[in-house]
Amino acid sequence: MxxxxxxxxxxxxxxxxxxxxxxxxxxxxxxxxxxxxxxxxxxxxxxxxxxxxxxxxxxxxxxxxxxxxxxxxxxxxxxxxxxxxxxxxxxxxxxxxxxxxxxxxxxxxxxxxxxxxxxxxxxxxxxxxxxxxxxxxxxxxxxxPLACSVKALRRARAQAGDIVLVIGLGVMGQLNALLARRCGAKTVIGADLVPYRLEKALSLGADAAVDVSKEDLTERMRELTGGLMADVVIVGPGSVDAMRSGLACVGQGGTVMLFTPSGPEERLEITPHDLYFNEVTLVTSYSxxxxxxxxxxxxxxxxxxxxxxxxxxxxxxxxxxxxxxxxxxxxxxxxxxxxxxxx
Ligand SMILES: [Zn+2]
Ligand SMILES: [Zn+2]
CATH class of the missing domain: 3.90.180.10 (Medium-chain alcohol dehydrogenases, catalytic domain)
Structure with a gap:
Protein backbone atom coordinates (compact mmCIF):
# COMPACT_ATOMS: atom_id res chain seq x y z
CA MET A 1 0.00 0.00 0.00
CA PRO A 145 -10.10 18.44 16.18
CA LEU A 146 -13.58 19.33 17.41
CA ALA A 147 -13.10 17.04 20.42
CA CYS A 148 -10.03 19.11 21.34
CA SER A 149 -12.28 22.19 21.33
CA VAL A 150 -14.96 20.44 23.36
CA LYS A 151 -12.40 19.67 26.03
CA ALA A 152 -10.86 23.15 25.95
CA LEU A 153 -14.19 24.96 26.30
CA ARG A 154 -15.12 22.70 29.19
CA ARG A 155 -11.82 23.31 30.95
CA ALA A 156 -12.19 27.06 30.34
CA ARG A 157 -15.65 26.83 31.94
CA ALA A 158 -17.23 28.85 29.13
CA GLN A 159 -20.83 29.54 30.06
CA ALA A 160 -23.99 31.36 29.04
CA GLY A 161 -23.59 35.13 28.96
CA ASP A 162 -19.81 35.10 28.61
CA ILE A 163 -17.71 37.41 26.52
CA VAL A 164 -15.30 35.10 24.70
CA LEU A 165 -12.20 36.22 22.82
CA VAL A 166 -10.61 33.75 20.40
CA ILE A 167 -7.06 34.68 19.40
CA GLY A 168 -6.05 33.01 16.13
CA LEU A 169 -8.75 32.09 13.64
CA GLY A 170 -7.32 29.07 11.87
CA VAL A 171 -9.57 26.04 11.84
CA MET A 172 -9.15 25.45 15.58
CA GLY A 173 -9.99 29.07 16.34
CA GLN A 174 -13.10 28.82 14.18
CA LEU A 175 -14.14 25.63 16.00
CA ASN A 176 -13.52 27.28 19.37
CA ALA A 177 -15.61 30.29 18.34
CA LEU A 178 -18.47 28.09 17.11
CA LEU A 179 -18.44 26.09 20.33
CA ALA A 180 -18.24 29.20 22.50
CA ARG A 181 -21.48 30.32 20.90
CA ARG A 182 -22.93 26.89 21.48
CA CYS A 183 -22.01 27.23 25.18
CA GLY A 184 -24.19 30.33 25.30
CA ALA A 185 -21.56 33.05 24.95
CA LYS A 186 -23.24 36.43 24.62
CA THR A 187 -20.37 37.97 22.69
CA VAL A 188 -17.79 36.13 20.59
CA ILE A 189 -14.83 38.14 19.33
CA GLY A 190 -12.13 36.77 17.05
CA ALA A 191 -8.63 38.11 16.42
CA ASP A 192 -6.25 37.32 13.58
CA LEU A 193 -4.33 39.10 10.84
CA VAL A 194 -5.52 37.19 7.79
CA PRO A 195 -8.53 38.92 6.17
CA TYR A 196 -10.00 35.62 4.92
CA ARG A 197 -10.01 34.18 8.43
CA LEU A 198 -11.48 37.32 9.98
CA GLU A 199 -14.31 37.33 7.44
CA LYS A 200 -14.89 33.62 7.95
CA ALA A 201 -15.31 34.09 11.70
CA LEU A 202 -17.90 36.80 11.10
CA SER A 203 -19.74 34.66 8.56
CA LEU A 204 -19.84 31.79 11.08
CA GLY A 205 -21.44 34.04 13.67
CA ALA A 206 -18.73 35.94 15.56
CA ASP A 207 -19.88 39.39 16.72
CA ALA A 208 -16.61 41.12 15.91
CA ALA A 209 -13.28 40.30 14.30
CA VAL A 210 -10.20 42.31 15.18
CA ASP A 211 -7.42 42.65 12.62
CA VAL A 212 -4.35 42.68 14.85
CA SER A 213 -2.17 43.88 11.97
CA LYS A 214 -4.11 47.15 12.04
CA GLU A 215 -5.55 47.52 15.53
CA ASP A 216 -4.28 47.15 19.07
CA LEU A 217 -6.16 44.15 20.44
CA THR A 218 -6.26 45.32 24.06
CA GLU A 219 -7.59 48.74 23.09
CA ARG A 220 -10.15 47.30 20.73
CA MET A 221 -11.32 44.80 23.36
CA ARG A 222 -11.80 47.64 25.82
CA GLU A 223 -14.03 49.42 23.29
CA LEU A 224 -15.96 46.34 22.24
CA THR A 225 -16.69 45.22 25.80
CA GLY A 226 -17.23 48.60 27.42
CA GLY A 227 -14.17 48.01 29.59
CA LEU A 228 -15.20 44.57 30.85
CA MET A 229 -12.68 42.67 28.71
CA ALA A 230 -13.14 38.91 28.13
CA ASP A 231 -14.52 36.30 30.52
CA VAL A 232 -12.76 33.62 28.52
CA VAL A 233 -9.76 34.11 26.23
CA ILE A 234 -8.75 31.16 24.08
CA VAL A 235 -5.18 31.62 22.89
CA GLY A 236 -4.75 29.60 19.70
CA PRO A 237 -1.14 30.25 18.64
CA GLY A 238 1.60 28.57 20.68
CA SER A 239 3.53 31.83 20.82
CA VAL A 240 4.40 33.68 24.01
CA ASP A 241 3.35 36.95 22.34
CA ALA A 242 -0.14 35.62 21.78
CA MET A 243 -0.28 34.33 25.37
CA ARG A 244 0.79 37.73 26.68
CA SER A 245 -1.87 39.31 24.57
CA GLY A 246 -4.42 36.88 26.00
CA LEU A 247 -3.48 37.83 29.55
CA ALA A 248 -3.85 41.51 28.65
CA CYS A 249 -7.38 40.95 27.35
CA VAL A 250 -8.89 38.91 30.17
CA GLY A 251 -11.33 40.59 32.55
CA GLN A 252 -11.93 40.15 36.26
CA GLY A 253 -12.91 36.62 37.17
CA GLY A 254 -11.88 35.51 33.69
CA THR A 255 -9.99 32.54 32.31
CA VAL A 256 -7.11 32.41 29.86
CA MET A 257 -6.99 29.10 28.00
CA LEU A 258 -3.65 28.14 26.43
CA PHE A 259 -4.79 25.92 23.57
CA THR A 260 -1.38 25.24 21.99
CA PRO A 261 1.98 24.59 23.65
CA SER A 262 4.95 26.90 23.27
CA GLY A 263 8.36 25.42 22.54
CA PRO A 264 10.01 23.74 25.54
CA GLU A 265 12.50 26.56 26.16
CA GLU A 266 10.11 29.50 26.12
CA ARG A 267 9.07 31.46 29.19
CA LEU A 268 5.97 33.51 29.90
CA GLU A 269 6.08 36.20 32.57
CA ILE A 270 3.01 36.70 34.69
CA THR A 271 2.14 39.23 37.37
CA PRO A 272 0.83 37.18 40.30
CA HIS A 273 -0.44 40.34 41.99
CA ASP A 274 -2.80 41.09 39.10
CA LEU A 275 -3.85 37.48 38.65
CA TYR A 276 -4.63 37.27 42.34
CA PHE A 277 -6.66 40.42 42.80
CA ASN A 278 -8.56 39.85 39.56
CA GLU A 279 -9.06 36.16 40.28
CA VAL A 280 -7.84 35.26 36.84
CA THR A 281 -7.46 31.57 35.99
CA LEU A 282 -4.76 30.33 33.64
CA VAL A 283 -5.59 26.91 32.22
CA THR A 284 -4.34 24.58 29.49
CA SER A 285 -5.96 21.81 27.46
CA TYR A 286 -3.95 19.06 25.82
CA SER A 287 -5.61 17.01 23.09
ZN1 LIG B 1 -4.33 17.27 16.12
ZN1 LIG C 1 -4.94 5.50 32.33
Missing amino acids: KVAKVYSLDDIRIEDAPAPGVGPGEALIRMKVCGLCTSDMIPWYVARKVPAVLGHEPVGVVVEVGRDAVGFQEGDRVFVHHHAPCFTCRLCRRGFFSLCQVWRASHLVPGGLAEFVKIPAHNLRYDTLRLPDGVSFEDGSLIE CGPYDTREAMELIDQGVVSAEQLVTHRFPLEETAEGFRKAKEAGASLKTLIVMDET
Missing part, protein backbone atom coordinates in the same frame (compact mmCIF):
# COMPACT_ATOMS: atom_id res chain seq x y z
CA LYS A 2 0.98 3.64 -0.35
CA VAL A 3 1.87 5.74 2.68
CA ALA A 4 2.96 9.37 3.02
CA LYS A 5 6.02 9.43 5.25
CA VAL A 6 7.21 12.65 6.80
CA TYR A 7 11.00 13.00 7.16
CA SER A 8 10.74 16.72 7.81
CA LEU A 9 8.12 19.32 6.96
CA ASP A 10 9.96 19.92 3.68
CA ASP A 11 10.61 16.28 2.93
CA ILE A 12 7.46 14.18 2.64
CA ARG A 13 7.69 11.05 0.51
CA ILE A 14 5.15 8.65 -0.90
CA GLU A 15 6.44 5.15 -0.16
CA ASP A 16 5.30 1.57 -0.51
CA ALA A 17 4.72 -0.33 2.71
CA PRO A 18 3.16 -3.71 3.45
CA ALA A 19 -0.48 -3.45 4.55
CA PRO A 20 -0.60 -4.24 8.28
CA GLY A 21 -1.82 -7.70 9.30
CA VAL A 22 -4.77 -7.96 11.66
CA GLY A 23 -4.48 -9.83 14.96
CA PRO A 24 -7.03 -10.74 17.64
CA GLY A 25 -9.21 -7.83 18.72
CA GLU A 26 -7.90 -5.60 15.94
CA ALA A 27 -9.40 -4.25 12.73
CA LEU A 28 -8.17 -2.92 9.41
CA ILE A 29 -9.73 0.08 7.73
CA ARG A 30 -9.46 1.37 4.21
CA MET A 31 -8.79 5.06 4.68
CA LYS A 32 -11.23 7.56 3.23
CA VAL A 33 -10.19 10.94 4.60
CA CYS A 34 -7.58 12.26 7.02
CA GLY A 35 -7.30 15.87 8.11
CA LEU A 36 -3.96 17.62 8.51
CA CYS A 37 -3.64 18.99 12.03
CA THR A 38 -2.09 22.32 12.95
CA SER A 39 0.19 20.49 15.39
CA ASP A 40 1.66 18.57 12.45
CA MET A 41 2.93 21.93 11.18
CA ILE A 42 4.86 22.89 14.34
CA PRO A 43 8.54 22.21 13.53
CA TRP A 44 9.77 21.30 17.05
CA TYR A 45 6.72 19.06 17.61
CA VAL A 46 7.15 17.19 14.34
CA ALA A 47 10.93 16.89 14.78
CA ARG A 48 10.29 14.65 17.81
CA LYS A 49 8.23 12.19 15.77
CA VAL A 50 9.87 11.85 12.36
CA PRO A 51 10.41 9.85 10.28
CA ALA A 52 6.79 8.81 10.63
CA VAL A 53 3.48 8.35 8.89
CA LEU A 54 1.54 11.19 10.51
CA GLY A 55 -2.21 11.81 10.36
CA HIS A 56 -4.43 11.54 13.42
CA GLU A 57 -7.81 12.68 12.14
CA PRO A 58 -8.73 9.52 10.24
CA VAL A 59 -11.99 8.08 9.01
CA GLY A 60 -12.44 4.99 6.89
CA VAL A 61 -14.33 1.78 6.29
CA VAL A 62 -13.66 -1.46 8.16
CA VAL A 63 -12.42 -4.07 5.67
CA GLU A 64 -11.20 -6.77 8.06
CA VAL A 65 -12.00 -7.65 11.64
CA GLY A 66 -9.72 -9.79 13.80
CA ARG A 67 -10.82 -12.69 15.96
CA ASP A 68 -12.55 -11.58 19.18
CA ALA A 69 -13.00 -7.99 17.99
CA VAL A 70 -16.33 -6.96 19.46
CA GLY A 71 -18.76 -4.37 18.14
CA PHE A 72 -17.52 -3.80 14.60
CA GLN A 73 -17.93 -5.51 11.28
CA GLU A 74 -16.82 -5.19 7.69
CA GLY A 75 -18.37 -2.21 5.99
CA ASP A 76 -18.69 -0.07 9.12
CA ARG A 77 -17.87 3.59 8.52
CA VAL A 78 -15.70 4.66 11.43
CA PHE A 79 -13.72 7.42 13.07
CA VAL A 80 -10.67 6.11 14.90
CA HIS A 81 -8.94 7.97 17.69
CA HIS A 82 -5.19 7.42 17.59
CA HIS A 83 -5.03 7.45 21.40
CA ALA A 84 -7.14 5.54 23.90
CA PRO A 85 -6.75 5.56 27.70
CA CYS A 86 -6.62 2.63 30.13
CA PHE A 87 -9.51 3.90 32.29
CA THR A 88 -7.89 2.36 35.37
CA CYS A 89 -4.80 4.40 36.26
CA ARG A 90 -4.93 7.23 38.76
CA LEU A 91 -4.92 9.92 36.05
CA CYS A 92 -7.73 8.23 34.11
CA ARG A 93 -9.80 7.97 37.28
CA ARG A 94 -9.33 11.70 37.77
CA GLY A 95 -10.43 12.34 34.17
CA PHE A 96 -7.00 13.30 32.79
CA PHE A 97 -7.07 10.82 29.91
CA SER A 98 -4.40 12.53 27.80
CA LEU A 99 -1.92 12.17 30.67
CA CYS A 100 -2.46 8.40 30.91
CA GLN A 101 0.65 6.41 29.99
CA VAL A 102 -1.43 3.92 28.00
CA TRP A 103 -3.12 6.77 26.12
CA ARG A 104 0.26 8.23 25.23
CA ALA A 105 1.74 4.92 24.11
CA SER A 106 -1.28 3.98 21.99
CA HIS A 107 -1.14 4.72 18.26
CA LEU A 108 -2.47 3.67 14.88
CA VAL A 109 -0.45 1.52 12.48
CA PRO A 110 1.15 3.11 10.58
CA GLY A 111 -0.76 6.43 10.91
CA GLY A 112 -3.63 8.10 9.10
CA LEU A 113 -1.78 9.13 5.95
CA ALA A 114 -1.91 5.67 4.39
CA GLU A 115 -4.22 3.61 2.22
CA PHE A 116 -4.91 1.15 5.04
CA VAL A 117 -4.67 1.59 8.79
CA LYS A 118 -4.68 -1.04 11.49
CA ILE A 119 -6.69 -0.21 14.59
CA PRO A 120 -4.98 -1.83 17.58
CA ALA A 121 -7.30 -3.73 19.93
CA HIS A 122 -7.13 -1.06 22.60
CA ASN A 123 -8.09 1.79 20.26
CA LEU A 124 -10.83 -0.31 18.67
CA ARG A 125 -12.33 -1.09 22.01
CA TYR A 126 -12.16 2.30 23.67
CA ASP A 127 -12.22 5.03 21.05
CA THR A 128 -13.45 3.92 17.65
CA LEU A 129 -16.83 5.37 16.73
CA ARG A 130 -19.27 4.28 14.06
CA LEU A 131 -20.30 7.33 12.04
CA PRO A 132 -24.03 8.12 12.01
CA ASP A 133 -25.61 7.94 8.53
CA GLY A 134 -25.89 11.72 8.28
CA VAL A 135 -22.19 12.28 8.99
CA SER A 136 -20.06 12.20 5.84
CA PHE A 137 -16.45 11.02 5.85
CA GLU A 138 -15.29 14.62 5.56
CA ASP A 139 -17.49 15.64 8.50
CA GLY A 140 -16.14 12.66 10.43
CA SER A 141 -12.57 13.82 9.92
CA LEU A 142 -13.45 16.84 12.09
CA ILE A 143 -14.27 14.67 15.13
CA GLU A 144 -10.76 14.70 16.60
CA CYS A 288 -8.84 15.16 23.93
CA GLY A 289 -10.22 11.99 25.47
CA PRO A 290 -12.85 9.39 24.62
CA TYR A 291 -15.80 11.33 26.05
CA ASP A 292 -14.79 14.38 24.05
CA THR A 293 -14.75 12.47 20.76
CA ARG A 294 -18.26 11.17 21.46
CA GLU A 295 -19.55 14.64 22.21
CA ALA A 296 -17.83 16.03 19.10
CA MET A 297 -19.47 13.40 16.90
CA GLU A 298 -22.84 14.26 18.42
CA LEU A 299 -22.32 17.97 17.70
CA ILE A 300 -21.37 17.17 14.10
CA ASP A 301 -24.41 14.92 13.75
CA GLN A 302 -26.56 17.83 14.95
CA GLY A 303 -25.02 20.10 12.32
CA VAL A 304 -23.29 22.46 14.77
CA VAL A 305 -20.06 21.92 12.83
CA SER A 306 -19.62 20.67 9.27
CA ALA A 307 -16.88 20.12 6.73
CA GLU A 308 -18.70 22.47 4.39
CA GLN A 309 -18.04 25.39 6.77
CA LEU A 310 -14.37 24.72 7.32
CA VAL A 311 -12.70 22.57 4.67
CA THR A 312 -10.94 24.73 2.09
CA HIS A 313 -8.46 22.33 0.47
CA ARG A 314 -8.39 18.68 -0.51
CA PHE A 315 -5.46 16.68 -1.85
CA PRO A 316 -5.05 13.03 -2.84
CA LEU A 317 -2.59 10.95 -0.78
CA GLU A 318 0.03 11.26 -3.56
CA GLU A 319 0.00 15.05 -3.05
CA THR A 320 0.37 15.03 0.74
CA ALA A 321 3.49 17.22 0.51
CA GLU A 322 1.45 19.86 -1.30
CA GLY A 323 -1.25 19.52 1.36
CA PHE A 324 1.30 20.21 4.11
CA ARG A 325 2.60 23.19 2.18
CA LYS A 326 -0.88 24.63 1.90
CA ALA A 327 -1.75 23.96 5.54
CA LYS A 328 1.55 25.47 6.71
CA GLU A 329 1.21 28.76 4.89
CA ALA A 330 -1.78 29.65 7.10
CA GLY A 331 -3.23 32.10 4.60
CA ALA A 332 -6.61 32.08 2.88
CA SER A 333 -7.22 28.53 4.05
CA LEU A 334 -8.71 26.65 6.97
CA LYS A 335 -8.90 22.88 7.00
CA THR A 336 -6.83 20.83 4.58
CA LEU A 337 -7.87 17.22 4.05
CA ILE A 338 -6.08 14.33 2.43
CA VAL A 339 -8.75 12.38 0.58
CA MET A 340 -7.78 8.78 -0.18
CA ASP A 341 -11.07 7.66 -1.61
CA GLU A 342 -14.09 9.83 -2.23
CA THR A 343 -16.73 7.14 -2.55
